[in-house]
Amino acid sequence: MAMALLSDLQKQHAGEKIPASNPVEQEKEEPKFRKTPRKKQPKRKLNLRTALRFLSFAFCSILFLLPFLAATIGYPFEGYELTFAAVGMAAILALILTANKQPVPRSEQNVDLANRLESLEDKAWEIRESEEIHRSLAEAFGDVVIHRYQDGSLSFSNNAFDEYFTKKSTLPPLQNNEGVALETRDLELETTNGKRWFAWTDMQVRDPQSGKTGWRSVARDITERKHHEQELIDARQNAETANEAKTSFLAMVSHEIRTPLNGVIGMAQLLEGTHLDATQRNYVDAIHSSGDTLLGLIENLLDTAQIEAGHMSLTPKPTHLVKLVEEVAELLSPRIREKQLSLSTYIDPQIPQKIMVDADRLRQVLMNLMGNSVKFTEEGGVSIHVRLQNPDKVKFTIEDTGPGISEGDQARIFDEFVQTDTSATRRHGGAGLGLTISQNIISLMGGKIVVESEIEKGSRFSFELTIQARLKEEEPVGNTENSLALILPQTPARKALADTVLGLGYSIQSYDSLDSFNSRTRSNDQETSIIIAHDAMATSVSNLSCLRENIGEGTQLLLIGNAGQQEDVTKLIGEGYNGWLTWPVRAKTLWKVLNGDNTNSVKQHRTSDQISNDQPTSKLNILLAEDNPINALLAKSLLIKLGHRVHHVEDGAAAVEATLLDSPYDIILMDLHMPVQGGLSAIAEIRQSEKSAGLLPCHIIVLSADGQASARDEALSAGANDFLTKPLDLVAVTANIENYAKKIKLQKS
Numbered sequence: 019m020a021m022a023l024l025s026d027l028q029k030q031h032a033g034e035k036i037p038a039s040n041p042v043e044q045e046k047e048e049p050k051f052r053k054t055p056r057k058k059q060p061k062r063k064l065n066l067r068t069a070l071r072f073l074s075f076a077f078c079s080i081l082f083l084l085p086f087l088a089a090t091i092g093y094p095f096e097g098y099e100l101t102f103a104a105v106g107m108a109a110i111l112a113l114i115l116t117a118n119k120q121p122v123p124r125s126e127q128n129v130d131l132a133n134r135l136e137s138l139e140d141k142a143w144e145i146r147e148s149e150e151i152h153r154s155l156a157e158a159f160g161d162v163v164i165h166r167y168q169d170g171s172l173s174f175s176n177n178a179f180d181e182y183f184t185k186k187s188t189l190p191p192l193q194n195n196e197g198v199a200l201e202t203r204d205l206e207l208e209t210t211n212g213k214r215w216f217a218w219t220d221m222q223v224r225d226p227q228s229g230k231t232g233w234r235s236v237a238r239d240i241t242e243r244k245h246h247e248q249e250l251i252d253a254r255q256n257a258e259t260a261n262e263a264k265t266s267f268l269a270m271v272s273h274e275i276r277t278p279l280n281g282v283i284g285m286a287q288l289l290e291g292t293h294l295d296a297t298q299r300n301y302v303d304a305i306h307s308s309g310d311t312l313l314g315l316i317e318n319l320l321d322t323a324q325i326e327a328g329h330m331s332l333t334p335k336p337t338h339l340v341k342l343v344e345e346v347a348e349l350l351s352p353r354i355r356e357k358q359l360s361l362s363t364y365i366d367p368q369i370p371q372k373i374m375v376d377a378d379r380l381r382q383v384l385m386n387l388m389g390n391s392v393k394f395t396e397e398g399g400v401s402i403h404v405r406l407q408n409p410d411k412v413k414f415t416i417e418d419t420g421p422g423i424s425e426g427d428q429a430r431i432f433d434e435f436v437q438t439d440t441s442a443t444r445r446h447g448g449a450g451l452g453l454t455i456s457q458n459i460i461s462l463m464g465g466k467i468v469v470e471s472e473i474e475k476g477s478r479f480s481f482e483l484t485i486q487a488r489l490k491e492e493e494p495v496g497n498t499e500n501s502l503a504l505i506l507p508q509t510p511a512r513k514a515l516a517d518t519v520l521g522l523g524y525s526i527q528s529y530d531s532l533d534s535f536n537s538r539t540r541s542n543d544q545e546t547s548i549i550i551a552h553d554a555m556a557t558s559v560s561n562l563s564c565l566r567e568n569i570g571e572g573t574q575l576l577l578i579g580n581a582g583q584q585e586d587v588t589k590l591i592g593e594g595y596n597g598w599l600t601w602p603v604r605a606k607t608l609w610k611v612l613n614g615d616n617t618n619s620v621k622q623h624r625t626s627d628q629i630s631n632d633q634p635t636s637k638l639n640i641l642l643a644e645d646n647p648i649n650a651l652l653a654k655s656l657l658i659k660l661g662h663r664v665h666h667v668e669d670g671a672a673a674v675e676a677t678l679l680d681s682p683y684d685i686i687l688m689d690l691h692m693p694v695q696g697g698l699s700a701i702a703e704i705r706q707s708e709k710s711a712g713l714l715p716c717h718i719i720v721l722s723a724d725g726q727a728s729a730r731d732e733a734l735s736a737g738a739n740d741f742l743t744k745p746l747d748l749v750a751v752t753a754n755i756e757n758y759a760k761k762i763k764l765q766k767s
Contacts, residue, residue, distance in 0.1 A: 162216070162237040166192065173232065182209040182239070190218055192233050204240065215244040265323045269726060272316050273691065276723035279316075280744035281648035283309035287748045288655055313745060318451040320725060321382075322434065325458045331727070332462055337377040339412075340365045340605070343404055346384045347602035350400075353392050354601055355580040360399030360511035360551075361392070361601045366406045367521045373412070374486040379459045384414070386452040387467075387479050391418035398476070401510035403517065407482060415480040417510040423471040431469070432457045476510075502612070504528045505535050505550040506578070511601065515549075515578075518605050522612070536564060547574040547612050549599065576611060578603070636763050638684040638755070642666045643673040643700070644721070645692045649744070653687060653721070656748055660755070669693050670700030677704050683716055684762060685755060690722040690733065697722070698736045705737040717758050721746060 162182060165174035170192065172185065183189070190205055202219045216237040224231050286305040294302065324330040347363045354361045384402070391400040398419025407413050423431065434454045457467050460481050471477035502524045506512040512528060519526050524547075529535040532550070548569065565575070578599040597611050640657055644650040645668045657664045665683070667673050671694045677683065686704070690697035701718055708715050720733040723744040730741045740754060 160239075162235075162239075164189075164235050166233045166235070168192070168231050182207075182211065182214065184210065190220070190235075192220070192222075204244070214239055215241045261323075261326055261328075264326075265329065269320065269724065272320055272725060273723040275312075275316055276725070276744045277646055277649065279309055279313060280723065280746055281646075281652060283313070283745040284649070284652040284656075284748065288652065291659070309745065317725065318455060321455045322451055324726075325455065329728075330458065330462065332376040332379060333727070334374045334376050336372045337375050337380070338371060339369060339373050339375075339404065340371070342377055342381055343384065343402060344602065344604050346381055346388060347402065349385070350388055350392055351580070351601065353389075354400075357392070357396065358580065359392065359395060359397075359601075360506070360509055362399070362401050362511035362514035362518070363404075363602050364401070364514040364517040364521070365404045365605065366412075368406045369404065369412060370485075375483065376463070379463075380483075383456040383459050383481075384416075386456045387416045390452065391416055391420060391477070391479075394418070395420040395476075398507070399509035399511035401514035403514060410484055410486070411482055412485050413480060413482045415478060417476065417478045417513075419476045419509055422473040422475050423469065423477055424473060428469050428471060432467070500546040500612075501525045501527070502546065503535065503548045505532055505548065506530075507551065515603060518603070518608060522605065522609050524612070532565065546572070547576060549576045549578050551578060574612070636759050638662045638759055638762070639682070640664050640755075641673060641676055641683040641686045643668075643670060643687065643692065643697065644689045645669060646689075649689075649721075652746070653751075656751065657755075660752060662755070670695030670697055673700050674703050674707070677716070678707065682713070685758060686716055686718045688718055688720050688738070690720060690724060690729065698732060701733070701736045701738055719754060 160178055162178045163174075163176045164172060164179055166172055166189075170189075187210075188208065190203075190207070202217050204215060205218045206213055206215050217240045218235065218237045220233055220235045222231065222233055283306060286302050286309065289302045290299075290306075321330065343363055343365055347361055350361060388400060388402060395418045400416070400418045403413075403415040403417070405413050405415070432453050434451060453467070460467050460483075463483055465481045465483050467479055467481045469477060469479050502519055504512060504516055504519070504526060506515070506528070508528075508530050516526055516528055527538075529538070535548075548565075550565075569575075574596045576597045576599055577595050578601065580601055599608065599611060640662050642650060642653055642657070642664055644653060644666065650666055650668075654664050654666060665676060667676055669692045670688075673686065673688065674695070677686070688697045688701060692700075697720060701720075704718070705715065715737075717740075718738045719740045719742060720730075720738045721742050721744060722729060722733070725743045733741050742751060742754070
């Protein structure tokens with residue numbers, strides 16, 4: 019308003035017409051943008067004094083010229099010519115002389131006012147240009163920009179505001195936060211186009227001249243973004259629901275498959291305990307092998323579903339690493355024996371006895387990797403090396419002499435359901451999930467499985483894990499003056515065995531065959547022990563005699579082979595061999611044998627037949643809660659064979675009622691999924707009744723077809739002492755019961 023008044027005053031002073039007050043017409047008359055302010059020269063006004071001076075000068079000029087004009091036309095003046103000319107000349111000279119002495123300039127006050135008006139006009143133009151620039155910027159982004167007074171009335175709004183709102187629209191309430199922009203809020207507001215989402219930001223400002231408080235607000239339309247976000251949220255929820263449904267479905271299918279599978283495998287194990295001829299035993303072995311294959315597939319499908327749903331987690335606990343690796347190798351020994359392969363392990367003696375790791379998941383990875391090596395290797399052997407890379411990192415390496423993997427397939431084998439050989443004539447089956455699951459488990463542990471392979475030269479799988487040491491084991495130390503010779507084919511198993519011997523403190527020489535050993539250059543340092551492969555060359559009487567001639571009299575000769583070859587052990591030991599080792603060889607067993615203790619050199623793998631014929635430590639009262647009749651028959655048959663007394667009930671409610679009888683039970687075997695009352699609630703009720711009655715807690719073992727880790731955790735939290743998964747391993751069940759029976763016997767004694 020002040021700028022408009024200044025402009026009008028200046029134009030009045032200059033005598034110009036005042037433009038219309040309408041800002042639209044004014045914008046038409048004046049240019050919007052000027053690089054330099056417009057300079058206007060003030061116009062002089064024709065006043066009365068100037069006019070009189072001009073008329074006087076004209077009259078004197080006529081008086082001066084009149085005599086000359088009269089003479090020209092012949093008009094007589096009778097002697098007055100010179101008088102008129104002199105008067106006119108004098109008047110002209112007077113006017114000329116007084117013109118400079120009496121100017122009519124503007125006063126100094128008027129000039130100063132004009133200069134100030136001109137300066138104000140220039141500033142007004144600059145302000146107007148700045149406003150236009152800022153307005154154009156506000157309009158260019160398409161955001162709503164408004165300024166409101168404290169009472170909520172609008173003092174400014176841009177064109178974008180008019181597209182969404184009217185003067186009567188309900189706007190977000192004002193907030194007190196002077197000088198600081200408030201956090202941007204996502205608001206859903208009613209507009210002329212319906213409900214829209216805006217990212218709304220307010221800032222409270224104060225006019226420095228007037229002192230009035232106002233609010234400036236900027237709002238951006240984010241309706242489309244909100245719709246996309248909601249679509250993503252819905253898609254994620256749908257995916258999670260689908261994963262949950264798939265996981266639940268697989269868990270249900272797993273439970274329903276495990277239940278009859280428990281009967282198949284369990285009955286096959288019971289059949290092994292009966293008198294069978296060779297053909298019948300082959301049939302039983304086939305049933306057992308098929309059941310194990312189906313069980314492995316179920317486990318892999320469940321693990322895959324857990325990985326996809328993001329539910330797989332680790333449970334680190336102190337783990338004896340040497341024992342874990344050697345147990346995995348021994349579990350594979352039957353397959354090694356069938357294929358006549360060699361299998362050996364090497365564990366760095368510097369590795370602590372116990373480390374913090376999820377033992378079950380690490381065992382699963384090693385079983386997958388070593389199992390694949392055994393499956394695809396037809397000749398040679400398999401080894402696993404466990405080395406300490408630095409004080410807190412261990413490297414696992416599984417090596418084989420199999421067919422190898424092409425470079426193209428090495429990038430694919432860790433994908434789901436991928437097989438390197440997909441032809442109809444492939445020799446090896448499988449779902450292609452083992453490596454995928456193993457890679458995910460090792461990734462959760464902070465490592466990565468790496469494969470190195472060449473066609474026809476075997477494969478090497480390795481990974482590193484960061485460990486937390488728990489306890490350093492004192493390893494047996496051999497006599498470093500002793501020397502040992504290995505007469506074995508060059509395989510990964512020989513290398514692992516050689517590293518184990520070196521770790522025990524022995525010096526070592528390796529030979530590929532008996533001929534290469536006999537042709538060696540003999541030295542003064544004779545071998546104190548020789549380990550030789552069990553093959554046709556080693557079992558030949560003539561070769562044995564030749565071998566004895568080439569070694570010292572006190573040298574110990576040891577055969578090494580698979581457990582199925584031990585029928586010849588007694589005969590061969592009588593003919594000149596001192597002992598027998600079976601693949602895989604434990605470090606402690608090897609140390610004992612090398613030091614003359616051969617009592618544990620031949621490992622006997624106990625079968626369910628041998629276990630069922632064992633005499634129980636003591637007879638126990640056992641309560642069996644199982645609703646499936648086949649599984650109940652299986653468990654009862656095993657327990658009765660072991661000499662225990664069994665009471666069978668078909669639901670959890672009956673189990674709770676049975677525990678309230680006068681004769682307490684030593685052990686309760688509890689299924690989880692049963693009619694009337696489930697196993698978890700039954701366990702909780704039993705524990706509560708024991709607490710109320712002041713009784714010692716009974717040993718409860720859960721037998722469930724639900725193999726998920728969550729089921730185990732729930733059972734143990736409810737009060738169970740142990741958790742066994744169906745299909746039941748009769749050896750594991752027997753060992754669990756016998757261990758508890760020994761504790762009871764010690765308590766009674």
